[in-house]
Amino acid sequence: MAPSAGQPLSAVDREIASLLAAYRGHQLFQSVVTLMDSGGKRRRAEMVLAFAAAGEAPLDDAVGAAVVVEMLHAATLVHDDVIDCAGSRRGQTSANARLGNSAAVLGGDLLLALVSARAARIDSARQKQGDEVVGFALKVAQAMQRLVEGEALELQSAFDPGRSVGQYLAAIEGKTATLFALAAVAGLELGGGDAAATRYANGFALAYGKAFQITDDILDVVADPVAIGKPTLNDVREGVFTLPIILTAMKDPATRRVLGGRLVDTDVLREAVRHSRAIEESARYADDLLGRAERFADRLRHGELGAWCYGATGQLRCQLSESIESWRRSQPSSQNDVVRGIV
Ligand code: FPP
Ligand code: MG
Secondary structure (H helix, E strand, O other): OOOOOOOOOHHHHHHHHHHHHHHOOOHHHHHHHHHHHOOOOOHHHHHHHHHHHOOOOOHHHHHHHHHHHHHHHHHHHHHHHHHHOOOEEOOEEOHHHHHOHHHHHHHHHHHHHHHHHHHHHHHHHHHHHOOOOOOHHHHHHHHHHHHHHHHHHHHHOOOOOOOOHHHHHHHHHHHHHHHHHHHHHHHHHHOOOOHHHHHHHHHHHHHHHHHHHHHHHHHHHHOOHHHHOOOOOHHHHOOOOOHHHHHHHHHOHHHHHHHHOOOOOHHHHHHHHHHHOHHHHHHHHHHHHHHHHHHHHHHOOOHHHHHHHHHHHHHHHHHHHHHHHHHHHOOOHHHHHHHOOOO
Protein backbone atom coordinates (compact mmCIF):
# COMPACT_ATOMS: atom_id res chain seq x y z
CA MET A 1 0.00 0.00 0.00
CA ALA A 2 1.34 3.46 -0.87
CA PRO A 3 1.20 6.11 1.89
CA SER A 4 -0.84 9.22 1.22
CA ALA A 5 0.73 12.68 1.41
CA GLY A 6 -1.41 13.58 4.41
CA GLN A 7 -0.69 10.35 6.25
CA PRO A 8 0.04 10.87 9.94
CA LEU A 9 3.63 10.49 10.94
CA SER A 10 2.77 8.08 13.74
CA ALA A 11 4.31 5.10 11.91
CA VAL A 12 7.57 7.05 11.65
CA ASP A 13 7.48 7.95 15.34
CA ARG A 14 6.72 4.35 16.29
CA GLU A 15 9.65 3.02 14.31
CA ILE A 16 12.04 5.60 15.73
CA ALA A 17 10.90 4.66 19.24
CA SER A 18 11.44 0.99 18.49
CA LEU A 19 14.95 1.53 17.05
CA LEU A 20 15.89 3.41 20.23
CA ALA A 21 14.12 1.06 22.67
CA ALA A 22 17.34 -0.73 23.67
CA TYR A 23 18.91 2.60 24.70
CA ARG A 24 16.00 3.95 26.76
CA GLY A 25 17.09 4.31 30.38
CA HIS A 26 20.77 4.16 29.36
CA GLN A 27 22.16 7.30 30.97
CA LEU A 28 24.72 8.05 28.27
CA PHE A 29 22.16 7.99 25.47
CA GLN A 30 19.20 9.46 27.35
CA SER A 31 19.61 12.89 25.75
CA VAL A 32 19.36 11.62 22.18
CA VAL A 33 16.37 9.45 23.12
CA THR A 34 14.72 12.53 24.65
CA LEU A 35 15.57 14.60 21.58
CA MET A 36 13.94 12.03 19.29
CA ASP A 37 10.92 11.74 21.64
CA SER A 38 10.47 15.52 21.50
CA GLY A 39 9.51 15.05 17.86
CA GLY A 40 10.41 18.36 16.29
CA LYS A 41 8.41 19.40 13.25
CA ARG A 42 9.20 16.23 11.26
CA ARG A 43 9.27 18.37 8.09
CA ARG A 44 11.84 16.12 6.39
CA ALA A 45 9.89 12.96 7.20
CA GLU A 46 6.75 14.57 5.78
CA MET A 47 8.67 15.37 2.61
CA VAL A 48 9.78 11.75 2.16
CA LEU A 49 6.20 10.51 2.64
CA ALA A 50 4.74 13.09 0.25
CA PHE A 51 7.21 12.33 -2.56
CA ALA A 52 6.92 8.56 -1.95
CA ALA A 53 3.14 8.83 -2.19
CA ALA A 54 3.46 10.33 -5.68
CA GLY A 55 4.56 6.89 -6.92
CA GLU A 56 3.92 3.39 -5.73
CA ALA A 57 6.48 3.26 -2.93
CA PRO A 58 5.81 0.39 -0.53
CA LEU A 59 4.69 1.76 2.84
CA ASP A 60 7.57 0.07 4.73
CA ASP A 61 10.15 1.66 2.44
CA ALA A 62 8.58 5.11 2.65
CA VAL A 63 8.33 5.00 6.45
CA GLY A 64 11.85 3.54 6.73
CA ALA A 65 13.30 6.30 4.54
CA ALA A 66 11.45 8.94 6.59
CA VAL A 67 12.89 7.41 9.78
CA VAL A 68 16.40 7.52 8.28
CA VAL A 69 16.10 11.16 7.21
CA GLU A 70 14.67 12.29 10.59
CA MET A 71 17.31 10.42 12.60
CA LEU A 72 20.08 11.73 10.37
CA HIS A 73 18.70 15.23 10.92
CA ALA A 74 18.76 14.69 14.70
CA ALA A 75 22.34 13.35 14.56
CA THR A 76 23.49 16.49 12.74
CA LEU A 77 21.77 18.66 15.37
CA VAL A 78 23.44 16.81 18.24
CA HIS A 79 26.85 17.24 16.61
CA ASP A 80 26.03 20.82 15.61
CA ASP A 81 25.22 21.67 19.23
CA VAL A 82 28.66 20.38 20.25
CA ILE A 83 30.29 22.52 17.54
CA ASP A 84 28.18 25.58 18.45
CA CYS A 85 28.49 24.99 22.25
CA ALA A 86 24.68 25.34 22.31
CA GLY A 87 22.95 25.09 25.67
CA SER A 88 19.46 24.20 24.48
CA ARG A 89 17.68 22.43 21.66
CA ARG A 90 13.92 22.21 21.05
CA GLY A 91 13.34 24.04 24.33
CA GLN A 92 15.33 21.49 26.37
CA THR A 93 18.89 21.32 27.64
CA SER A 94 21.05 20.09 24.75
CA ALA A 95 22.88 16.74 24.97
CA ASN A 96 26.28 18.44 25.22
CA ALA A 97 25.12 20.80 27.98
CA ARG A 98 23.52 17.94 29.90
CA LEU A 99 26.17 15.24 29.55
CA GLY A 100 29.27 16.89 28.10
CA ASN A 101 30.74 16.81 24.60
CA SER A 102 32.01 13.21 24.67
CA ALA A 103 28.63 11.71 25.49
CA ALA A 104 26.88 14.03 23.01
CA VAL A 105 29.24 13.02 20.18
CA LEU A 106 28.65 9.34 21.04
CA GLY A 107 24.88 9.93 21.09
CA GLY A 108 25.04 11.47 17.62
CA ASP A 109 27.23 8.56 16.49
CA LEU A 110 24.63 6.10 17.77
CA LEU A 111 21.96 7.78 15.65
CA LEU A 112 24.30 7.64 12.61
CA ALA A 113 24.91 3.91 13.16
CA LEU A 114 21.16 3.22 13.36
CA VAL A 115 20.61 5.36 10.25
CA SER A 116 23.19 3.42 8.22
CA ALA A 117 21.76 0.04 9.21
CA ARG A 118 18.16 1.05 8.49
CA ALA A 119 19.10 2.52 5.10
CA ALA A 120 20.94 -0.68 4.11
CA ARG A 121 17.88 -2.74 5.14
CA ILE A 122 15.70 -0.81 2.71
CA ASP A 123 18.00 -1.74 -0.17
CA SER A 124 18.26 -5.41 0.81
CA ALA A 125 14.49 -5.78 1.35
CA ARG A 126 13.82 -4.35 -2.11
CA GLN A 127 16.38 -6.66 -3.65
CA LYS A 128 14.74 -9.69 -2.01
CA GLN A 129 11.29 -8.60 -3.19
CA GLY A 130 12.50 -7.99 -6.73
CA ASP A 131 11.74 -4.24 -6.53
CA GLU A 132 14.10 -1.81 -8.24
CA VAL A 133 17.09 -1.15 -5.94
CA VAL A 134 17.54 2.60 -5.79
CA GLY A 135 20.82 2.58 -3.82
CA PHE A 136 19.24 4.35 -0.88
CA ALA A 137 22.14 3.61 1.52
CA LEU A 138 24.60 5.11 -0.96
CA LYS A 139 22.43 8.22 -1.29
CA VAL A 140 22.36 8.58 2.49
CA ALA A 141 26.16 8.27 2.66
CA GLN A 142 26.55 10.89 -0.10
CA ALA A 143 24.16 13.20 1.74
CA MET A 144 26.24 12.79 4.93
CA GLN A 145 29.32 13.80 2.97
CA ARG A 146 27.62 16.97 1.68
CA LEU A 147 26.30 17.80 5.18
CA VAL A 148 29.83 17.60 6.54
CA GLU A 149 31.15 19.71 3.64
CA GLY A 150 28.44 22.34 4.23
CA GLU A 151 29.20 22.52 7.94
CA ALA A 152 32.93 22.73 7.12
CA LEU A 153 32.24 25.73 4.86
CA GLU A 154 30.41 27.35 7.75
CA LEU A 155 33.33 26.71 10.11
CA GLN A 156 35.80 28.12 7.58
CA SER A 157 33.82 31.38 7.50
CA ALA A 158 33.51 31.63 11.28
CA PHE A 159 34.19 35.14 12.63
CA ASP A 160 34.86 36.42 9.09
CA PRO A 161 33.20 39.87 8.80
CA GLY A 162 33.77 39.70 5.03
CA ARG A 163 31.75 36.48 4.57
CA SER A 164 29.96 36.83 1.23
CA VAL A 165 26.38 35.95 0.28
CA GLY A 166 27.77 33.33 -2.13
CA GLN A 167 29.78 31.66 0.65
CA TYR A 168 26.71 31.68 2.88
CA LEU A 169 24.46 30.15 0.19
CA ALA A 170 27.00 27.39 -0.55
CA ALA A 171 27.20 26.51 3.15
CA ILE A 172 23.43 26.35 3.70
CA GLU A 173 22.93 24.32 0.53
CA GLY A 174 25.30 21.72 2.03
CA LYS A 175 24.30 21.79 5.68
CA THR A 176 20.51 22.18 5.30
CA ALA A 177 19.16 21.82 1.76
CA THR A 178 21.00 18.52 1.26
CA LEU A 179 18.75 16.71 3.71
CA PHE A 180 15.57 18.04 2.08
CA ALA A 181 16.96 16.94 -1.29
CA LEU A 182 17.62 13.45 0.08
CA ALA A 183 14.05 13.36 1.42
CA ALA A 184 12.41 14.38 -1.86
CA VAL A 185 14.62 12.41 -4.25
CA ALA A 186 14.66 9.20 -2.21
CA GLY A 187 10.90 9.40 -1.65
CA LEU A 188 10.29 9.83 -5.37
CA GLU A 189 12.73 7.11 -6.46
CA LEU A 190 11.33 4.57 -3.97
CA GLY A 191 8.02 5.12 -5.74
CA GLY A 192 9.57 4.63 -9.18
CA GLY A 193 10.05 8.28 -10.24
CA ASP A 194 11.87 8.81 -13.56
CA ALA A 195 15.09 10.81 -14.09
CA ALA A 196 13.36 14.05 -15.10
CA ALA A 197 11.01 14.00 -12.11
CA THR A 198 13.98 13.27 -9.85
CA ARG A 199 15.77 16.38 -11.18
CA TYR A 200 12.71 18.54 -10.49
CA ALA A 201 12.29 17.01 -7.01
CA ASN A 202 15.94 17.79 -6.31
CA GLY A 203 15.53 21.37 -7.61
CA PHE A 204 12.40 21.88 -5.51
CA ALA A 205 14.00 20.57 -2.32
CA LEU A 206 17.30 22.45 -2.69
CA ALA A 207 15.52 25.79 -3.21
CA TYR A 208 13.01 25.06 -0.42
CA GLY A 209 15.81 23.94 1.93
CA LYS A 210 17.78 27.15 1.41
CA ALA A 211 14.65 29.26 1.99
CA PHE A 212 14.04 27.18 5.13
CA GLN A 213 17.52 27.97 6.50
CA ILE A 214 17.25 31.68 5.62
CA THR A 215 13.95 31.77 7.53
CA ASP A 216 15.65 30.10 10.50
CA ASP A 217 18.48 32.63 10.28
CA ILE A 218 16.02 35.54 10.17
CA LEU A 219 14.32 34.09 13.26
CA ASP A 220 17.67 33.99 15.02
CA VAL A 221 17.65 37.79 14.83
CA VAL A 222 13.98 38.68 15.23
CA ALA A 223 12.25 35.90 17.19
CA ASP A 224 11.15 35.64 20.78
CA PRO A 225 13.74 33.26 22.36
CA VAL A 226 11.03 31.43 24.33
CA ALA A 227 8.98 30.78 21.17
CA ILE A 228 11.88 29.18 19.25
CA GLY A 229 13.34 27.31 22.22
CA LYS A 230 16.85 28.80 21.92
CA PRO A 231 18.50 32.18 22.55
CA THR A 232 18.46 34.74 19.72
CA LEU A 233 21.57 36.15 18.02
CA ASN A 234 23.23 32.92 19.05
CA ASP A 235 24.72 32.56 15.57
CA VAL A 236 26.60 35.84 15.93
CA ARG A 237 27.89 34.87 19.37
CA GLU A 238 29.28 31.69 17.82
CA GLY A 239 30.85 33.65 14.95
CA VAL A 240 28.34 32.39 12.37
CA PHE A 241 27.41 35.44 10.31
CA THR A 242 24.18 34.60 8.50
CA LEU A 243 22.41 36.41 5.66
CA PRO A 244 20.87 39.30 7.68
CA ILE A 245 24.24 39.98 9.30
CA ILE A 246 26.18 39.64 6.02
CA LEU A 247 23.81 42.09 4.27
CA THR A 248 24.14 44.54 7.15
CA ALA A 249 27.94 44.30 7.12
CA MET A 250 28.00 44.83 3.34
CA LYS A 251 26.24 48.18 3.78
CA ASP A 252 27.73 49.30 7.04
CA PRO A 253 31.52 49.47 7.62
CA ALA A 254 30.93 50.06 11.35
CA THR A 255 29.19 46.67 11.61
CA ARG A 256 32.10 45.02 9.78
CA ARG A 257 34.47 46.49 12.35
CA VAL A 258 32.24 45.35 15.24
CA LEU A 259 32.06 41.81 13.82
CA GLY A 260 35.84 41.80 13.37
CA GLY A 261 36.27 42.21 17.13
CA ARG A 262 35.21 39.31 19.35
CA LEU A 263 32.86 41.22 21.64
CA VAL A 264 29.65 42.15 19.85
CA ASP A 265 27.07 44.36 21.54
CA THR A 266 23.88 42.65 20.36
CA ASP A 267 21.70 45.73 20.91
CA VAL A 268 23.98 47.82 18.70
CA LEU A 269 24.03 45.04 16.10
CA ARG A 270 20.21 44.72 16.12
CA GLU A 271 19.95 48.46 15.54
CA ALA A 272 22.39 48.27 12.60
CA VAL A 273 20.37 45.38 11.11
CA ARG A 274 17.19 47.43 11.50
CA HIS A 275 18.77 50.45 9.87
CA SER A 276 20.11 48.49 6.90
CA ARG A 277 16.77 46.74 6.19
CA ALA A 278 18.68 43.47 6.02
CA ILE A 279 15.79 41.47 7.47
CA GLU A 280 13.47 42.59 4.69
CA GLU A 281 16.15 41.92 2.07
CA SER A 282 16.85 38.45 3.53
CA ALA A 283 13.13 37.72 3.38
CA ARG A 284 13.18 38.65 -0.31
CA TYR A 285 16.01 36.14 -0.91
CA ALA A 286 13.89 33.46 0.78
CA ASP A 287 10.81 34.49 -1.16
CA ASP A 288 12.70 34.26 -4.48
CA LEU A 289 13.92 30.79 -3.56
CA LEU A 290 10.37 29.73 -2.71
CA GLY A 291 9.26 30.98 -6.15
CA ARG A 292 12.04 28.90 -7.70
CA ALA A 293 10.93 25.86 -5.67
CA GLU A 294 7.37 26.34 -6.92
CA ARG A 295 8.51 26.46 -10.55
CA PHE A 296 10.18 23.07 -10.04
CA ALA A 297 7.00 21.80 -8.36
CA ASP A 298 5.00 22.87 -11.45
CA ARG A 299 7.33 20.85 -13.67
CA LEU A 300 6.61 17.71 -11.64
CA ARG A 301 3.14 17.79 -13.25
CA HIS A 302 1.56 15.85 -10.40
CA GLY A 303 -1.56 17.41 -8.91
CA GLU A 304 -1.44 15.97 -5.41
CA LEU A 305 2.32 16.31 -4.98
CA GLY A 306 2.23 19.81 -6.49
CA ALA A 307 -0.41 20.80 -3.96
CA TRP A 308 1.74 19.40 -1.15
CA CYS A 309 4.76 21.35 -2.41
CA TYR A 310 2.74 24.58 -2.57
CA GLY A 311 1.46 23.84 0.95
CA ALA A 312 5.06 23.58 2.17
CA THR A 313 6.21 26.78 0.45
CA GLY A 314 3.05 28.58 1.61
CA GLN A 315 3.73 27.58 5.21
CA LEU A 316 7.25 28.97 5.01
CA ARG A 317 5.96 32.20 3.41
CA CYS A 318 3.52 32.58 6.33
CA GLN A 319 6.35 32.11 8.80
CA LEU A 320 8.39 34.73 6.93
CA SER A 321 5.50 37.21 6.91
CA GLU A 322 4.95 36.70 10.62
CA SER A 323 8.65 37.34 11.31
CA ILE A 324 8.57 40.48 9.20
CA GLU A 325 5.36 41.59 10.87
CA SER A 326 6.78 41.19 14.38
CA TRP A 327 9.96 42.93 13.24
CA ARG A 328 7.83 45.72 11.77
CA ARG A 329 6.00 46.12 15.08
CA SER A 330 9.31 46.66 16.81
CA GLN A 331 10.30 49.45 14.35
CA PRO A 332 10.01 53.15 15.14
CA SER A 333 6.62 54.13 13.59
CA SER A 334 8.13 56.36 10.87
CA GLN A 335 9.63 53.28 9.19
CA ASN A 336 6.46 51.16 9.23
CA ASP A 337 5.00 52.24 5.91
CA VAL A 338 8.13 51.31 4.02
CA VAL A 339 8.55 47.90 5.66
CA ARG A 340 4.89 46.85 5.41
CA GLY A 341 4.00 44.39 2.65
CA ILE A 342 7.50 43.19 1.85
CA VAL A 343 6.58 39.51 1.74
C1 FPP B 1 21.89 23.37 12.32
O1 FPP B 1 22.19 24.63 11.77
C2 FPP B 1 22.81 22.34 11.74
C3 FPP B 1 22.72 21.80 10.52
C4 FPP B 1 21.64 22.18 9.61
C5 FPP B 1 23.69 20.79 10.00
C6 FPP B 1 24.88 20.49 10.88
C7 FPP B 1 25.78 19.51 10.21
C8 FPP B 1 26.81 18.92 10.81
C9 FPP B 1 27.17 19.17 12.23
C10 FPP B 1 27.62 17.93 10.05
C11 FPP B 1 27.48 16.60 10.72
C12 FPP B 1 27.19 15.60 9.73
C13 FPP B 1 26.80 14.34 10.05
C14 FPP B 1 26.65 13.36 8.97
C15 FPP B 1 26.48 13.94 11.42
P1 FPP B 1 22.15 25.95 12.64
O2 FPP B 1 23.30 25.93 13.59
O3 FPP B 1 22.07 27.07 11.69
O4 FPP B 1 20.77 25.82 13.36
P2 FPP B 1 20.44 25.87 14.90
O5 FPP B 1 20.28 27.31 15.20
O6 FPP B 1 19.14 25.12 15.02
O7 FPP B 1 21.57 25.24 15.63
MG1 MG C 1 23.56 25.46 15.55
